[in-house]
Amino acid sequence: MTVLVTGAGGQIGRAALRSLGDRGVGLGRADLDVTDADAVMAAVAAHRPALILHAAAWTDVDGAESDREGATRANVDAVRHVARAARAHGARLVTLSTDFVFDGRKREPYVESDPTGPLSLYGETKLRGEEAALEEHPEGTWVVRTAWVYDEAGTNFPRLIMRLAETRDVLRVVTDQVGSPTYAGHLAPLLVELPEQVPPGIRHIAGAGAATRREWAEAVLAAAGRDVAVEGATSDEFPTPARRPAYSALASEHPDTPVLPDWRSGVEACMAGFIP
């Protein structure tokens, strides 16, 4: 069975292709611009995948605030193109969404049926992307909401912390954002198996448990054997264009949803293969 992976150069795309081996066909941005409807249809026609893992997206949360059109093209229109092509060619679709579809006012993990209320344009476009995929291909779409994704390479929080630790003795990291750090190496293999395991629809899959950003940073430094102090800070000290939910840990209300290892095991697994 061929699995077509869009966004092949991104964190989840790369991790998925590592686990797929010969079954995976990866298309990076240079191979396929997912905002081009005709190109998407042609790529799916050419590769005839049984499953599409749609991992391409606009993931620059702050950048989305100043480019609504660009973020909408990538996170709403492109998902529709991919879902339409999947349905036309009889492929199943697994597409990614985010904890940022929630407003962060809850104080226990968000489950699939919780009301959404994105605070940012990124979150809003991802939510509309979910709706587009489920509308275009309801019988064959699995929307996986995940959170705080990181991998050995790429632009992510653990790599930022490791970079800052090169030059500082003390780091200040916020304690007023709580989420579910998710190691791409743990998540990606589950994504491609999901359609065999559960009915179509929305599923929450993220590193088990919840952490503040400070706890996450401390776990990264400990796993890397770095003796750097981490002090607590508040988000007000680091203003950003996009608002982020104060609390966005994820859990599934469906007992058949696969569960990832605890978020701390993800940090340890990632840091064991960390690429400086």
Ligand SMILES: NC(=O)c1ccc[n+]([C@@H]2O[C@H](COP(=O)([O-])OP(=O)(O)OC[C@H]3O[C@@H](n4cnc5c(N)ncnc54)[C@H](OP(=O)(O)O)[C@@H]3O)[C@@H](O)[C@H]2O)c1
């Ligand atoms: N990262 C997180 O914390 C997080 C959390 C929750 C959900 N998610 C979701 O998980 C999915 C994958 O995230 P990720 O962490 O793997 O992101 P990533 O590392 O930023 O990868 C996204 C990939 O999509 C590519 N891309 C962007 N626009 C494209 C276009 N028009 N055509 C083709 N490719 C395009 C990017 O290419 P360029 O590098 O050239 O732009 C990049 O390689 C996304 O749907 C994201 O919303 C991520």
